[in-house]
Amino acid sequence: MGGVGLHPILIGLTTANVAFFATSLYLHRSLAHRSVDFSSSLAFGFRLAIWLLTGINRRQWVAVHRRHHAVADTDGDPHGPAQFGYWTIQFLSILPYRRASRDQSVYPRLTRGVDADHLDSLFDHGWLGVTTMLAVGAIMTTPRDLLVVALTHVFSYFTLQGLVNALCHTSLRRTASPPWVEISFAPTNRRLVALFTLGEGLHANHHYLQASARLSVRRGEVDLGWAAIVALEHLGLAQVRRPRPSACQASHVSG
Numbered sequence: 001m002g003g004v005g006l007h008p009i010l011i012g013l014t015t016a017n018v019a020f021f022a023t024s025l026y027l028h029r030s031l032a033h034r035s036v037d038f039s040s041s042l043a044f045g046f047r048l049a050i051w052l053l054t055g056i057n058r059r060q061w062v063a064v065h066r067r068h069h070a071v072a073d074t075d076g077d078p079h080g081p082a083q084f085g086y087w088t089i090q091f092l093s094i095l096p097y098r099r100a101s102r103d104q105s106v107y108p109r110l111t112r113g114v115d116a117d118h119l120d121s122l123f124d125h126g127w128l129g130v131t132t133m134l135a136v137g138a139i140m141t142t143p144r145d146l147l148v149v150a151l152t153h154v155f156s157y158f159t160l161q162g163l164v165n166a167l168c169h170t171s172l173r174r175t176a177s178p179p180w181v182e183i184s185f186a187p188t189n190r191r192l193v194a195l196f197t198l199g200e201g202l203h204a205n206h207h208y209l210q211a212s213a214r215l216s217v218r219r220g221e222v223d224l225g226w227a228a229i230v231a232l233e234h235l236g237l238a239q240v241r242r243p244r245p246s247a248c249q250a251s252h253v254s255g
Contacts, residue, residue, distance in 0.1 A: 012152025019053035035213035055126025082185035090162035168203035199223025
């Protein structure tokens with residue numbers, strides 16, 4: 001019996017990055033923060049990708065994320081390492097997310113501007129989307145390769161999410177006395193993480209300038225998500241509502 005080839009791993013990495021692309025541009029920047037609008041056809045494509053590749057309910061995601069911004073890095077943060085611990089948010093953030101999505105003080109109260117429509121009758125059934133994707137995969141490949149694709153996809157997607165929600169909210173500082181290292185929880189810019197997360201690693205920028213579609217504010221900061229938005233705008237598929245921050249605003253960003 002041969003070993004697992006590289007092909008299913010590459011497919012899993014690709015689908016995870018497609019899912020993260022839709023999460024960053026559509027769920028995060030467009031729906032949660034209203035900083036960019038997409039054409040109806042592209043918005044449908046994003047919703048389809050999210051349904052098939054994550055099973056996320058878009059209105060629940062928006063509500064939980066808005067709650068996160070309102071109480072970031074406190075005991076009320078619905079997906080913050082200050083409350084749930086670093087490793088839980090890094091790899092198992094779906095657990096606190098699901099708990100917060102069932103909290104009536106969070107959802108559906110914080111979904112203003114993201115109204116339910118006729119497509120939600122299908123896309124709200126996340127399990128159906130994921131099952132459909134697995135069924136398609138079962139037809140196109142072997143069970144073993146499908147398992148490798150699925151595991152690679154899940155691990156990669158949650159790793160990317162965790163880097164933003166956990167690492168970009170955690171800082172270590174050396175101290176002169178025991179315990180020698182002090183842990184603090186606050187939005188932090190991680191330029192290297194930003195390269196792999198479409199700019200989402202520029203997290204101090206984002207928390208300070210939540211309404212901006214562009215997350216990079218200084219020289220040397222890379223926001224590939226913003227580059228994609230600019231390209232889509234040139235193609236007539238996007239309209240930026242709140243673009244880059246002003247120089248005055250940028251000068252006040254910490255991290």
